[in-house]
Amino acid sequence: MTVDEKRKLELKTMYQIIGIYCHNKHHTSKGHLCEDCEHVWEYAEHRINACPHMESKTFCSVCKTHCYEPTYREKIREIMRYGGPRMLLVSPIQVIKHIYLEWKDKKRG
Numbered sequence: 001m002t003v004d005e006k007r008k009l010e011l012k013t014m015y016q017i018i019g020i021y022c023h024n025k026h027h028t029s030k031g032h033l034c035e036d037c038e039h040v041w042e043y044a045e046h047r048i049n050a051c052p053h054m055e056s057k058t059f060c061s062v063c064k065t066h067c068y069e070p071t072y073r074e075k076i077r078e079i080m081r082y083g084g085p086r087m088l089l090v091s092p093i094q095v096i097k098h099i100y101l102e103w104k105d106k107k108r109g
Contacts, residue, residue: 003055007048010060013098014044016090017083025082040079043072 022028022037033041047067048060060067060076068076087095 007051007054009094010048010054011045013087013091013094014048015041017087018044018079020083020086020090021079024086037079040072040075043068044076 018033018037018041019031022033023030026034026037028034028037048054051060051063051067053063053065066073084095
């Protein structure tokens with residue numbers, strides 16, 4: 001997988017998870033984010049696009065560098081804890097790949 005493909009996959013996954021969270025918690029229509037979640041998405045998109053480790057890392061959750069400011073880091077954790085498990089209903093193959101890559105990285109480290 002190329003660096004661009006990894007970045008696109010990470011962006012897609014993050015947007016989907018934020019979308020799940022926003023739809024269920026803030027009652028927005030599917031495919032739309034409320035103003036607060038839109039700000040979180042823009043911040044996450046910027047951080048993912050600026051990631052200096054994209055070539056060698058799998059996902060932000062297993063990265064050695066914390067790019068997110070503490071307030072955003074906590075909000076992203078909250079969103080990921082809620083939306084991550086629900087991704088099984090939206091994109092089960094993507095979730096399985098994520099779990100496998102995280103497991104593989106932990107085994108290597």
